[in-house]
Amino acid sequence: MVLERSTWQDVRDFDREAVCLIPTGSLEQHGPHLPLFTDTLLSTGVARLAEEHRPEKTVLYPGIWLGCSTHHMAMPGTATATVGTYVAVLSEVIEAGIHHGFRKFFVLNGHGGNTEPNGVALRELKAAYEDHVFSHCGYFQFITQAELDSVLKGPLKGIRHACEAEASMMLHLYPDRVRKDLLRDDGLEMEPPAPEALNYIQHFDEVTDEGSWGYATYADAETGRQLIETAVAGTVQAIDHIHAGYVMRGAVK
Ligand SMILES: [Zn+2]
Numbered sequence: 340m341v342l343e344r345s346t347w348q349d350v351r352d353f354d355r356e357a358v359c360l361i362p363t364g365s366l367e368q369h370g371p372h373l374p375l376f377t378d379t380l381l382s383t384g385v386a387r388l389a390e391e392h393r394p395e396k397t398v399l400y401p402g403i404w405l406g407c408s409t410h411h412m413a414m415p416g417t418a419t420a421t422v423g424t425y426v427a428v429l430s431e432v433i434e435a436g437i438h439h440g441f442r443k444f445f446v447l448n449g450h451g452g453n454t455e456p457n458g459v460a461l462r463e464l465k466a467a468y469e470d471h472v473f474s475h476c477g478y479f480q481f482i483t484q485a486e487l488d489s490v491l492k493g494p495l496k497g498i499r500h501a502c503e504a505e506a507s508m509m510l511h512l513y514p515d516r517v518r519k520d521l522l523r524d525d526g527l528e529m530e531p532p533a534p535e536a537l538n539y540i541q542h543f544d545e546v547t548d549e550g551s552w553g554y555a556t557y558a559d560a561e562t563g564r565q566l567i568e569t570a571v572a573g574t575v576q577a578i579d580h581i582h583a584g585y586v587m588r589g590a591v592k
Pocket residue numbers: 369377378449450500501505
């Protein structure tokens with residue numbers, strides 16, 4: 340069930356046990372080769388394909404495109420919400436769904452900067468609506484390290500930003516939006532290297548030359564197809580789990 344194509348009478352008749360699937364993304368720079376809308380296109384693309392597998396269990400929301408992107412603001416075209424604004428927008432979209440009787444919510448994220456704010460929003464909502472179900476993850480988290488090791492061809496076996504993985508997924512889903520002649524490798528090394536557990540909060544003009552981080556020259560559509568299929572399968576499995584509900588068993592004595 341797709342909200343943007345539905346009428347209010349359609350929604351009145353939707354099953355209230357269906358999972359409200361809300362993609363989140365960004366409008367932020369993705370280097371010289373990918374469009375500003377990349378994260379939103381990918382999270383909404385995965386969500387759309389997942390809904391096609393489970394239309395009766397899913398209420399697909401339009402993607403929330405305004406993300407937390409302060410770390411990309413050095414490059415024009417990027418728009419960002421402050422964390423408070425972002426949390427308020429996401430929470431109020433969900434609260435509207437609650438108002439209309441829905442109980443189960445799944446936020447599918449496409450942008451790393453939204454990860455912590457998504458968790459904050461859902462924790463606040465859980466405190467206010469204890470018998471409702473709130474869950475979230477990045478679509479990219481369904482792709483295991485083992486799959487990245489085997490599928491990616493470049494030296495970086497991970498998903499960063501406008502990298503081989505993101506460029507490949509864009510080539511698969513939206514080939515005409517990729518500037519193939521401008522694909523590039525980018526990402527600066529910290530000197531001296533930081534302790535592994537330490538997280539620096541950095542801006543992208545500190546860590547890249549032109550805004551991308553990874554080896555996008557290795558990107559191809561077949562790699563993207565495999566990654567997207569895994570992400571869709573993981574999203575469908577999550578929808579099934581959220582829809583079915585769960586119990587917490589007691590500790591083994
Ligand atoms: Zn991205």
